[in-house]
Amino acid sequence: xxxxxxxxxxxxxxxxxxxxxxxxxxxxxxxxxxxxxxxxxxxxxxxxxxxxxxxxxxxxxxxxxxxxxxxxxxxxxxxxxxxxxxxxxxxxxxxxxxxxxxxxxxxxxxxxxxxxxxxxxxxxxxxxxxxxxxxxxxxxxxxxxxxxxxxxx
Numbered sequence: 488x489x490x491x492x493x494x495x496x497x498x499x500x501x502x503x504x505x506x507x508x509x510x511x512x513x514x515x516x517x518x519x520x521x522x523x524x525x526x527x528x529x530x531x532x533x534x535x536x537x538x539x540x541x542x543x544x545x546x547x548x549x550x551x552x553x554x555x556x557x558x559x560x561x562x563x564x565x566x567x568x569x570x571x572x573x574x575x576x577x578x579x580x581x582x583x584x585x586x587x588x589x590x591x592x593x594x595x596x597x598x599x600x601x602x603x604x605x606x607x608x609x610x611x612x613x614x615x616x617x618x619x620x621x622x623x624x625x626x627x628x629x630x631x632x633x634x635x636x637x638x639x640x
Contacts, residue, residue: 488590491621495612496588500556500578503564508554508578510616518551518619519612520634523591524627525605527559527567527577531627535607538631540573549638550614556580557605590623609634 489495499507513519522539524532539546539553546553556578559567564577583605586592591608594601609622609630620637622630 489588489610489618489621491618493618495610495616495618496585498585500580500585501561502576502578503561503568505561508576510612513554513576514552514612514614516614517547518614520546520551520553520609521612522553522555522609523586523589523605524555524557524607526557527563528570531607532557533571535627535630536567536573537571538627539575540571542631542635543574545635546638549635551611551638554578556586558583558586590621611638 495510497510499509502508510519522535524535526532536555543553553575558581559579561579564579567573568577580586583592586605589610591606593603593606595604595606606623607625607627609625611619613619622634
């Protein structure tokens with residue numbers, strides 16, 4: 488599992504339009520807020536996506552781009568983006584390869600049931616590709632505000 492101070496793993500993943508994107512494609516000369524969420528169009532994931540959308544300009548002012556990632560298909564991402572006017576890319580990691588590398592896919596427990604799934608997480612990646620901060624197993628409501636408070640120091 489990636490730790491703060493490590494280089495973020497290289498990746499090539501399709502966005503909502505099927506275009507392959509790398510970390511450098513998403514950041515240019517800025518940092519990246521990469522948030523991992525379980526499923527498009529679910530209540531918690533919708534709240535989180537809308538919060539990131541609403542604070543996108545503030546993240547940009549702090550020198551960060553924003554992108555989301557889940558196992559959902561490009562088509563599902565397109566519908567989610569259109570329905571909620573999302574203004575940042577959503578990546579698809581269908582086989583959860585990157586998600587596993589960064590510790591955002593693994594064992595979960597719900598009502599006594601144990602299963603493998605996406606662990607809601609957010610990663611602040613510096614412009615040089617270094618992981619600055621990892622937020623693991625977060626709750627959607629209020630999460631974006633916590634990330635912004637940390638950025639504002």
